[in-house]
Amino acid sequence: DVKVTQSSRYLVKRTGEKVFLECVQDMDHENMFWYRQDPGLGLRLIYFSYDVKMKEKGDIPEGYSVSREKKERFSLILESASTNQTSMYLCASSSGSIQETQYFGPGTRLLVL
Amino acid sequence: SQKIEQNSEALNIQEGKTATLTCNYTNYSPAYLQWYRQDPGRGPVFLLLIRENEKEKRKERLKVTFDTTLKQSLFHITASQPADSATYLCALDPSSSNTGKLIFGQGTTLQVKP
Numbered sequence: 001d002v003k004v005t006q007s008s009r010y011l012v013k014r015t016g017e018k019v020f021l022e023c024v025q026d027m028d029h030e031n032m033f034w035y036r037q038d039p040g041l042g043l044r045l046i047y048f049s050y051d052v053k054m055k056e057k058g059d060i061p062e063g064y065s066v067s068r069e070k071k072e073r074f075s076l077i078l079e080s081a082s083t084n085q086t087s088m089y090l091c092a093s094s095s096g097s098i099q100e101t102q103y104f105g106p107g108t109r110l111l112v113l
Numbered sequence: 114s115q116k117i118e119q120n121s122e123a124l125n126i127q128e129g130k131t132a133t134l135t136c137n138y139t140n141y142s143p144a145y146l147q148w149y150r151q152d153p154g155r156g157p158v159f160l161l162l163i164r165e166n167e168k169e170k171r172k173e174r175l176k177v178t179f180d181t182t183l184k185q186s187l188f189h190i191t192a193s194q195p196a197d198s199a200t201y202l203c204a205l206d207p208s209s210s211n212t213g214k215l216i217f218g219q220g221t222t223l224q225v226k227p
Contacts, residue, residue, distance in 0.1 A: 004156075031213045040121075042219035043157075043202070050213065058214075090156050094213050101147060102204075102215060104156030 003027070004105035006091055012111045019078040021108050023091030031094045032074035033102065034058075034066060036087040043090065049074055081112045115140040119203060119218035126193055127226055134188040134221045136203035141216075143205035146179055146186045151200045151220065160201075161188075193225045 007022035023032065033048040035058075045058030047066040055066050063085060067075045074093075078085055088109050092102040117138045126132050136146070145164045149157035163170045163179040163186065170177045176189040190197050200222045204215040 033214075035217075040219070043217040045214065045216075048214060092156070100213060101159040101162060102157075104158070107154070107156050109154075 004091060004093055004103050006089075006105040006108050008108050009106060010109050010111075012113065013078075013081050014113055015082060017078075017081050017112075019081050019110070019112075021076040021078075021089055021091075021110070023074045023076070023093075023105055024072055025074075025093040025103070026072065027093065027095070027103070028071065029093035029095050029103075030071075031100075032068065033092040033094075034064075034074065034076045035090045035092065036060070036085075037090055037107075038087050046076065081110075083112050086110060086112045115207065115216075117141070117203065117205060117216055117218045119201075119221045121219055121221070123222040123224055125224045125226065128194060130193055132190040132193050132197070132223050132225070134201050134223065136186040136188065136218055138184050138205060141184075141205060141207055142181075143207075145206065146177075147204045147215065148175075148177055148186075148188050149202040149204060149217075151202060153200075157202055157217075190223070193223075195225045195227050198223055198225050 004025045034046045035043045049055045049068040065077045090107045091105040094100040094102045147162045148160045151157040161177045163177045174191045178187045200220040202220040204217045207216045
């Protein structure tokens with residue numbers, strides 16, 4: 001079974017703090033993704049990576065950065081957290097094949113005070 | 114503009130009935146479309162994929178149709194059960210280059226009452 005794990009289920013941070021969200025997958029997948037999910041807005045892609053050290057912006061990259069130093073690990077960084085970044089963050093991975101499904105982690109619910 | 118839309122209103126049905134959820138899209142020409150299930154507080158889980166040259170796909174009590182002329186996919190759950198209560202998301206690849214990126218609809222919440 002594919003397993004995607006995220007470092008925290010719940011996180012509370014203060015405005016201005018630097019926040020690291022980590023995601024690890026165990027299926028040797030090429031592609032990894034970070035989304036945020038908000039009521040009424042659905043899942044929105046922040047960044048994705050299709051190889052180690054490669055990254056591409058998604059639809060809402062502002063205020064975020066990412067790091068992929070190893071194939072299995074994809075980190076999302078909030079350089080200076082703001083209250084409008086309070087959200088559910090979901091990581092996903094997929095193999096490099098076309099039409100591959102995405103496998104999601106359990107999500108991290110982040111509250112920025 | 115490009116859009117993928119699902120009925121944002123919750124769908125409430127009686128146990129045993131067939132649930133039908135709709136996914137409409139505009140200004141995309143996807144090679145395939147996927148459906149996911151999401152339970153509260155959890156990540157989405159893949160259910161079915163249907164390709165543009167397939168009219169219908171079945172998996173146990175689930176059936177998906179894909180009409181590229183209407184730009185619509187329908188997701189059916191027959192003999193619905195309370196355990197089917199969840200939010201269902203449709204997703205498609207927005208680019209012709211098949212990058213593996215997906216665009217998701219907002220999801221439709223299904224409530225099956227016993």
